[in-house]
Amino acid sequence: MLRIRYERNGGPEVLFAEDVPVPQPGPGELLVRNEAIGVTLPAVRKVREGTTPGPLGGEVAGVVAAVGTGVTGFAVGDLVTGLAFVDGYADLTLLHQTMTSHVPQGATALDAVALVRSGLVARGAYEAARPEPGESVLVTAAASAVGALALQHARNGGASRVVAAVSDLAKADLVRCLGADEVVRYDDAGWGEPVDVVLDGVGGDLLGPAVRALAPGGRLVAFSSGGGTVDAYELLIRSASVIGFQMAAIARNKPDLYARWREELWAAWRAGTIRTSVHATIPLAEAARAHALIEGRANLGKVVLVP
Structure with missing residues (x-):
């Protein structure tokens, strides 16, 4: 082979x-x-x-x-x-x-690869922030497979404002179609009005601006493999927090929740409320x-x- x-x-x-x-x-x-x-x-x-x-x-x-x-x-x-x-x-x-x-019947292997792992990571990162309806959410790597699904989780979860952060504005049309109200570039001087939640799938040097994008009491969920360092003072002056999320921990320690999220993903895909x-x-x-x-x-x- x-x-x-x-x-x-x-x-x-x-x-x-x-x-x-x-x-x-x-x-x-x-x-x-x-x-x-x-x-x-x-x-x-x-x-x-x-x-x-x-x-x-x-x-x-x-x-x-x-x-x-x-x-x-x-x-x-x-x-x-x-x-x-x-x-x-x-x-x-x-x-x-x-x-x-x-x-499930009616889905293909391509559908499964586009939806399941990426959708579970997106759902888990969003849930880790413990979002409240009406809060604002910013997603980095918003045009990636995980990011595109995270935008939709935020929109479907009742976010009042969804912001997509991307490397290139050529990706703006896609992320707007998937639920983003605003689109910002990584190298913009600012990322607009502060948000309650940042879902970061990039890490590295992007952690600095991600923290600075938080409103008072905001939460940054870091789920990237890219590492990086967070300035504790930036958290202090915002009364903000950073939450680490790893999907493997859910699969290993909470298999029933993992299975439920997976079934809910497929149900949303069949209903057309989640698109890959x-x-x-x-x-x-x-x-x-x-x-x-x-x-x-x-x-x-x-x-x-x-x-």
């Missing part, structure tokens, strides 16, 4: 394709023939900055090709989606049943091109690899 790998850190150029044997599912595992593979900013950053080069994990969706012993609730031929810790960028991927869910945005589908062998799109902040929504 085809697998994408890297053996040294760097940009998209370090990714290469290799032919490897098909893995066999162990206890509790499913072998999935991938139809769609989501490319995420954390994966791109891992290639650029990580310490353990090797196969890439990630979100996948496809048809179950084989099941290991002890698997319940899944059968060969089922369309599923899940999170793989290794070999996500491959024709076939092993998923543990605890990290896998069915794709896919920027491009790119052949798996051209994974470097997908990473370059995200590194260059050129994507409007999800970038998906297709075996």
Whole structure:
């Protein structure tokens, strides 16, 4: 089978394709023939900055090709989606049943990859802020797959004002269609009137302006893999707070909540109150091109690899 790998850190150029044997599912595992593979900013950053080069994990969706012993609730031929810790960028991927869910009838593998992980992160980050109806919300990386869904969660949750922060105003039309009332650029001198909540999926140097965008008593939810430093004095003078959010903690410690959020996401998608945005589908062998799109902040929504 085809697998994408890297053996040294760097940009998209370090990714290469290799032919490897098909893995066999162990206890509790499913072998999935991938139809769609989501490319995420954390994966791109891992290639650029990580310490353990090797196969890439990630979100996948496809048809179950084989099941290991002890698997319940899944059968060969089922369309599923899940999170793989290794070999996500491959024709076939092993998923543990605890990290896998069915794709409902009427939805495709592409729908699943565009919606589930990104939607769960967006929902979780929004809920972590404990928003009240009528509050204002600003979303960074608003044209990304997670950001686009976070805008919609804020709008559907009763936000009085939704602000999209983007790298380029060429993305303004998309984010306005998804619920943004205002659009600001990262390098603008100010981000308009202060907001009650900032959902930050970028991190790094953007944390400074994100904190300064908060109104008194505001909350910044940091869910990016980009790290960064927050000035405690800036929080002090605003009586503001920073909340760290990681989706893995919900999946691990609150599986019932995780499952409920997932079902609510699909229900909202079927009702048309949540829409996904896919920027491009790119052949798996051209994974470097997908990473370059995200590194260059050129994507409007999800970038998906297709075996």
